[in-house]
Amino acid sequence: MKKVLVFLLLLASASAFAGTIKLGALFSVTGPAGYLGLPEKQTVEMLADQINAAGGINGDKIELVFYDTQGDENRTLSYFKRLAAKDKVVAVLGPTRTGSTLVIKDLAEKFRLPLISCATSQQIVTPVNKYVFKTAQSDTLVVEKLFEHLVKIGKKKIAIITEQSGYGTTGRDALLEVAPKYGVNIAVEEKFRDTDKDMTSQLAKIKAAGVDAVICWGVGPAPAIIARNAKALGMGNIYMTQGAASAKFIELAGDAADGIKLTAGRIIVAEQLPEGDRYKKVLMDYKKNFESRFNAPVSAFGGHAYDAFHIFKTAYEKSKGDLSRLPAEIEKVKGFIGIAGEFNMSPTDHTGLTKDAFVIVEIKNGKFILAE
Incomplete structure (x- = not known):
């Protein structure tokens, strides 16, 4: 009887340390920007499944809470408020579009909810907002x-x-x-x-x-x-x-x-990069995993979600359960080789990329060809 009781106490103790990370996601899966947002959603789902299968982050499993913005700014506004106030997520990945991100930028600060956008505009991170970051090249x-x-x-x-x-x-x-x-x-x-x-x-x-x-x-x-x-x-x-x-x-x-x-970004010409290129392995691994799971070609847009997810993961690991530290830990992300490029965040740079994150590509015979 004592052995059973000890076992149950140990089990309860272990369970107390295992939790759920409610992670919000706002992507435009339908509407004019649907072909941008769909691979973003698929990428985050794939990564969450991979991380959970490996034991989670610091032992905590990820629970995705996703809403389709349809690229609409009013929907984005409403869904962000729901994620913050009702769903109680710890951070939000997305949105897909610039306009959708700009309408919730101030709300991220109001709710003290870290937002890692997948949109492009430099205005998203200028001026710097403590809670707002992005992964798409500016x-x-x-x-x-x-x-x-x-x-x-x-x-x-x-x-x-x-x-x-x-x-x-x-x-x-x-x-x-x-x-x-x-x-x-x-x-x-x-x-x-x-x-x-x-x-x-x-x-x-x-x-x-x-x-x-x-x-x-x-x-x-x-x-x-x-x-x-x-x-x-x-x-x-x-x-x-x-x-x-x-x-x-x-x-x-x-x-x-x-x-x-x-x-x-280099992802669409990953196979054409020379052997030894420092980005190639990350790009090819992502491409292989995505295309085998979804039977669809990989895109730079899914790559933005890949980078957002991994930057969140890194910051969450370093915060050790103290959610108030998340924004500061995102600012400390250095040397992260992602799909868009090498990220070096700082308190004054909430994108962390340079123009070297881009290549010039030409379309020939229906294929993307590395031109420069």
């Missing part, structure tokens, strides 16, 4: 990488066509702000909505201006439409951002995608 870094490439090949008269969204607006601002630094002339500026079905009129104006190159800044189906419209007009030298860095873009654009160049 739009200012995108612009610097694009202009560096264009100037090197002698293209300085540029047209821009940007989406009327949070992502497009902050991208436009970055393009205009950084251009003088590189001696780039933004000769023409056009806009489009992510629901537009034809952009021929804007592109015709750009073609008439005789620019050296066109930069399209958008996500979702619209950039693919721009690619098809540009091909119909006989236009070349089209550049895009990582918003088009997915197999879905090529599928939607068809043969009009060929010849387009874009900034992208």
Whole structure:
């Protein structure tokens, strides 16, 4: 009887140290940005399953609490409040889109709830908010990488066509702000909505201006439409951002995608990296695990969620159960080799990446090819 009692006491004691980590996730799985948010959700689910199967984090198992924002800012606002006040999560991964992140940025501080966004805009982390971080490469870094490439090949008269969204607006601002630094002339500026079905009129104006190159800044189906419209007009030298860095873009654009160049993370050309490249093993392991589980091509967007999850995991491990330490521990993440690049967070830098997180990729015969 005593042995049984001792066993039960030991079992109860062990259970007391095993807990549940309620981790929030906000991704746009449906709606215009659905092909961005779906791999993000899938990635976080995959990683949570892997960690739980290995015993959890510090012995605690992860319980994901997920809501589909549909890319809608009002839904994001409502769901974030629910995660904070009702679900009592310890942190939130996502959202997918810039606008959705910006509407909850102040709430993260109000609820003292760490938020690790998968969106791009530098405005998400500028000015620094103690509780807000992001893993996608910043739009200012995108612009610097694009202009560096264009100037090197002698293209300085540029047209821009940007989406009327949070992502497009902050991208436009970055393009205009950084251009003088590189001696780039933004000769023409056009806009489009992510629901537009034809952009021929804007592109015709750009073609008439005789620019050296066109930069399209958008996500979702619209950039693919721009690619098809540009091909119909006989236009070349089209550049895009990582918003088009997915197999879905090529599928939607068809043969009009060929010849387009874009900034992208290394994940979409992981196999083409030389042996010994310091990112290759992480990228290839993620690619293998994701594609074998979901029977779908890996993308940079899922990579943003991979990085957000692992940065949270690292900080949670270091906090040793003291949730008030989470933001400070995220700021201390150094030398983390993720999907987007090497992360070196700090109290003044809540992204921790440089423009070296990007490569220049060209689409040839329906495939992403490492160009630079």
